Amino acid sequence: MTTIAILGATGYAALELIKILLRHPNAEITALTSREDTRSAELVHPSLSGRLNLSLENLSPKEIAHRSECVFCCLPHTASAKIVPELLNYGTKVIDLSADYRLNAVDVFETWYAEKHPDPNRLGKVPYGLPELFRNQIINTNLVANPGCYPTSAILPLVPLIKTGLIEPTDIIIDSKSGVSGAGRKPKLTTLYPECNENISAYNIGTHRHTPEIEQIITAASGQQTHVLFTPHLTPMDRGILSTIYSKPIRQVGQNELLETLRRFYQNEPFVNIVEHLPSTKDVSGTNFVHITVRVAGNRVITVSAIDNLIKGASGAAVQNFNLMFNYPETTALI
Amino acid sequence: MTTIAILGATGYAALELIKILLRHPNAEITALTSREDTRSAELVHPSLSGRLNLSLENLSPKEIAHRSECVFCCLPHTASAKIVPELLNYGTKVIDLSADYRLNAVDVFETWYAEKHPDPNRLGKVPYGLPELFRNQIINTNLVANPGCYPTSAILPLVPLIKTGLIEPTDIIIDSKSGVSGAGRKPKLTTLYPECNENISAYNIGTHRHTPEIEQIITAASGQQTHVLFTPHLTPMDRGILSTIYSKPIRQVGQNELLETLRRFYQNEPFVNIVEHLPSTKDVSGTNFVHITVRVAGNRVITVSAIDNLIKGASGAAVQNFNLMFNYPETTALI
């Protein structure tokens, strides 16, 4: 049994994390934190009624470390990197769901996030929490940078095709469609029901912060310097990301060879399914699975992937990392 | 041509009002007000792009009256009654979409709204803006109290049956289901997309402020002292109210007699359709129509009504009142 604290427990990713961990036979949630909200977990998340008898607390790093062997950090960027070093010092393992430890270069972080990084020296040394690409590093780490939701949906289909030299790594367009939960639980006009319902729109074209994360990780995993144009869209649904990705083949290649390349690359992966049909976000909703397929049309290779942004795109991946870091079977609580 | 000011122009009712008035051949919008937001109408409501070249302004009553012959007041309750008296003094006609002038008794207002009424002496003298019941009073007034959305959906089906002595006026249950736009455009956790989507819940059971409004108006229009139990529900849709209303027949009565009573009562009404099928909110969405039907089952008379909460439940009714007050054909801009 591993004791667990969840920092920043008021949001949607934290709620999904709690629900998954309640099914985990080796995890015991022992602390939930919030700086402002100290109500019971049931009041903050009524779906937990009768299921979790804890209140949120405003705890110091020392108190957190005293209570837990593993911390899931659901704080905003920079808030995370302010507390993580102290937690690691106390010997706690940390799974950080923020963007703080995903990028290797301080200047890239500070350019895209427009804030000073609180723990710059650790950048470049933290494994990126995509077990499908970095499993061995994750097993041996005390701190993992849990991937962004959009990056997961883009990196997984692209890496095998770039690494095997089938597509050009510098002429890639990622057109992603995300459910609204990805925008968080803080009330904003833009995520109000009557603004989002019956509506789809693009946002942050070419300027979304997940762009450098996607480029860095694909480059690292494929060995090919990669550039992408990334366009996210807000879609009228709670959950899910569908990424339609346009790339150019380097040589003549057919759908079967592309599918076969993907299948071979992920043949032992429990959560990646290479499918022949065009994926739907609903088919992976509430699960840690990724569905990926590929098409060839108009001199382009088009890959399409679907994930649940809160599960494989956040909390499910976090538990997958937890299982690896604590030597539990990787799929525990995730099927 | 009548010049028009809309006060409190940032919300959903104001937006619908603007759209309807842009189709009105005799209306010219000359002022939009807001105390805090002074951007262009296009920026506040992007759906108006290229359609209305006005900015929101923080105007005094005098300035408003100088610019407009008719004011549509979309301010919150008590804010409305603070400005309406001065506007009337300047000779402007006012259609008030707030609750300030709907109730006759100051103590009832102050009990249910928990605030002091700013203009108590006018209460009881302002026509209630349901033309189907109070047309003659509306034609001759300078100030009309535009009805609440839920009350419109409940009053219209009930008045004919109570007035003709077919159902008991004191044992009535109104179970209403409303779209989320009824909760306004101010960001709140409860109306965030991921909180409302895929969700239905009741709220304010027996304590909603529309309860005394429903009771007062039915009592006035039917001549029978009426009591209701009113339960609103938040439904995952933008628009629409469906009210399922349970009452007791006073004598044995069949569906046909009930339908015939309703048809006769509303035979000359352009916006009330008595239908045989069970109404759907979608069938009246974006329109000023009301669909009403009735069933008999289990010793109960069940009436079902559907309206668009923002049109017949707010801005459409307001323009219907405007047409009456300024002697335009009642259906102008509303078909």
Added chain:
Amino acid sequence: MTTIAILGATGYAALELIKILLRHPNAEITALTSREDTRSAELVHPSLSGRLNLSLENLSPKEIAHRSECVFCCLPHTASAKIVPELLNYGTKVIDLSADYRLNAVDVFETWYAEKHPDPNRLGKVPYGLPELFRNQIINTNLVANPGCYPTSAILPLVPLIKTGLIEPTDIIIDSKSGVSGAGRKPKLTTLYPECNENISAYNIGTHRHTPEIEQIITAASGQQTHVLFTPHLTPMDRGILSTIYSKPIRQVGQNELLETLRRFYQNEPFVNIVEHLPSTKDVSGTNFVHITVRVAGNRVITVSAIDNLIKGASGAAVQNFNLMFNYPETTALI
């Protein structure tokens, strides 16, 4: 390990059943049947891609019994009762999700379902699969009648209050709101997306087939002859039933006493949560939990309950019954 066949595997209840059973450590799905669709489970339900390597088959009762110790029967009414007797003869245990064995009286079945019952002699001898009320009978049966979705949402809040004499059993109005998945997976105009979305409507007022089921079970469980008026509504969401239930108190009673009565009645139940806030369908979505609360207003006792129609209202309850019938911990695979 128990081998399991699912009959009628193309629909939504079957899909949920499969997903739950894939998490069940003691269940192995060995057969899926359909009379017409013999594609792989992955093609019929793409969300099962990579998770279940079975094809649907058109199997005889003998073949089914040969392959499985337990059958979950998701066939339409009367189709179920045509095959169940033979399955029982072969020694297979059966959990029937159809309506065929829920009613005790043949004439009531034939009146409401307008078809001849294929197995009339068994009626009245089959336990009703609500473990919260009939656990002991379920433990010892070979055949259980899995409850209807609406009945579960109505019976659970009402039985304790009727049984303890707090509310009148013959003057009850059940106003229920259901997600669209309750209408099944067969294409129909009425459940097409553009017909249901942004729409709510009542249907089958006073004539829905779940009416006699609700009355019979409450009468049986409370010892009080019960009559209800039941009005279902089609709500624009996939999942969930919210039932707002209006009853009359027999004596003066407050909210606290009512809540306490409910809490005491269900104090040992793992899936029934008596909550103080007004329940939301979203809070129980994807779970086997029931949320129930109660209010007093306008001389009425109003109970509100929320379930997931496909889980506690169908497949979750079925697995709960399975666990009881095969002596597994009751909550296995359901947390």
Added chain:
Amino acid sequence: MTTIAILGATGYAALELIKILLRHPNAEITALTSREDTRSAELVHPSLSGRLNLSLENLSPKEIAHRSECVFCCLPHTASAKIVPELLNYGTKVIDLSADYRLNAVDVFETWYAEKHPDPNRLGKVPYGLPELFRNQIINTNLVANPGCYPTSAILPLVPLIKTGLIEPTDIIIDSKSGVSGAGRKPKLTTLYPECNENISAYNIGTHRHTPEIEQIITAASGQQTHVLFTPHLTPMDRGILSTIYSKPIRQVGQNELLETLRRFYQNEPFVNIVEHLPSTKDVSGTNFVHITVRVAGNRVITVSAIDNLIKGASGAAVQNFNLMFNYPETTALI
């Protein structure tokens, strides 16, 4: 006053057409046809209750022509071209909403639609009903080919930029997201509510029939041979198409020059709004407006357009064409 028949009156485009024409001061609907459904318009479309006293009829071309000066043809492809020649012979003007007269080349039609064309000789002589590009031809025709919904959303933003030599005409990716109403009103598993809700997916990548239509019209309007890769997506909403279009600049060009080019091109168009913000489908829902903007990122020019697929993408455009063909002000009934 112009008398109007609508052929194939059971679908969503026909319903929108009827609603627009009911607001048109110079249009009188005199016939609605269907081969199979001869119920009243109110029963087929309950939203027309009390608004249109007509029944659907199975009429011959002669009867149709006898009753109407203008026919809006909402029949499926090839059904349209089987009846249009006879209608034209009788002197009726026709606005054809099917794909039958959009393509110039018979072989292209027969390749993409996999059926023999019933009226091949007329191909290439019928104006394409986008008044923004072909107004003069539309004014003088007896038959117009009303544009497809996706093509309208793609052609309008692309033509000005290709015609002015700002972007390459042969390396264009159109990633479009459509509401479900675009798939029609015939019940299908793929458009069932529980299949579409909370779901987004791509379909017909590179093989959608609107591809040659887009290419032909842009080529014709811009004078540049154009090739596109078109990917449609099914989005969980009733209405709307958002097209995110990726092209390559021919020379260095900034957002302002691109916006200015679009503004100049459409400066006199009543329904095309070039906006600075990123468009939302909701902002044009229920209207005949098009919102278009443009961005420059990652060496690509990205145009984004939003329309209502049933209005500007079908019935609104049809009435715009009707106004031109019958010499009514172009915006009549469309504001």
